[in-house]
Amino acid sequence: MNAKDHYDNHLAAFYAWMTGNFETKQQEQEAYFTRKHITPSGNRVAVDLGAGHGLQTISLANLGFTVFAVDFNQHLLSELNARAKGMPVRTILANLTNSAQYAMDAELITCMGDTLTHLESVQQVSTLLEQWQRMLPASGKLVLSFRDLTQELHGEERFIPVKAEDERIHTCFLEYFPGFVRVFDVLMEKINGQWIQKVSSYQKLRLGIEQVKMMLTAAGFNVLDHEVIARMHYLVAEKNRG
Template identity: 45%
Template sequence: MATVKDHYDVVLSDVYSWMFGGFASGVERNIDFFDARGIRPLGSGAALDLGAGCGFQSIPLARLGFKVTAIDLSGPLLRELADHAGSLPIETVEGDLMHFDEYLTEKVELVVCMTDTLLHLPSKEAVSALFGKVAGTLEDGGTLILTFRDLSGEVTGLDRFIPVKSDEGTILTCFLEYGPETVTVHDLVHTKGQDGWTLKASWYEKCRLSKAWVEAQLKGAGFGRVDAAEDGGVVTVIAIK
């Protein structure tokens, strides 16, 4: 089994923007996401992007006026973020999001942890610990935004094979194996070159989290208001301290 960092560095970082429809598309999607929810800096303007990747969240937030600390394990994805950030107020940190507090000098107004980043943590206990640390880092009235796929249900048979995305030069396929607490995710990327097709493949584990479990953990961590909704298997949570 690969670590999350190794899995992204070896298999996914080169195709990450592509599998979301391209960098511009990913940024525009989150501009719309934040606009629809009225996300604007109202306090210090300090924001923390946990699992920032190539900047799909950080760049829209910086454009809205936030000063963003963007943390991710993947150096290649953070370099892609930096290439697109220009003069926007974004500081990138290559590191473990569980230790985000080591990179901050003040409390923050907003924390986002989106696009399945939460599922990359090693256990439910780690997820609960992260919620407690985030609650302690947010200003009074601060906001935590989560998005993740609800993997508490199980697909079987051929439904475990997912044709994620393909074009004339790249094919990304995913295969899932379900355990009691985790899903083993196998990613296979075929790319076409001058000498034919080549394959990169790796597998890692994601936590199986449900909307109800996450809501309960956030309330236990001290969030006074937790709004959660599910659409097409993707859970969106807005939690207010």
């Protein structure tokens, strides 16, 4: 499956459970934005790409942005809409690879979680960075986060326990190939006293942090900040003024 099919048919149904307590995770994201001085300074419009169920969207709205939340999965956007009632948030059902569906004047673009690695090729990442750069004004900001999968795990290291409760267990298994990793999401659920296994897989790009920094520079961005949080790389970049 591609990433959209994987979410539509498997992962979206338990994504919110997998990520943990929403309020706690959302407050962590809001604190990150605050530390990095991500606050409105222009037209107050932010585009949150791969918004999911809204960790970044809600945080940005709390900080004063009008947020356009873009995701390819309606289930996750419905969860986001339920949380964002009364807030300056609009959802757009679209694949972020089709930038024409969400192109607008915005002072901030975010693409977080591990969304960037869901793209199909390094060239696609490079092309999108260029398109996002054109959407932003001079000094507009782009905030990215992604997991660097370039370092290969071996043997039992490839089995990653994600979350476990009395009646639900989620494990990931990683299979490495040149340029990408195939991720198997294995969900065990106890239904009517019987354990049922559900498995689906999709591929993630093996993007290196220095590689992404180079692509940002080539696209016309200046990297302002790089921080690693829980093995996830966070980058803040600014569109060049020239």
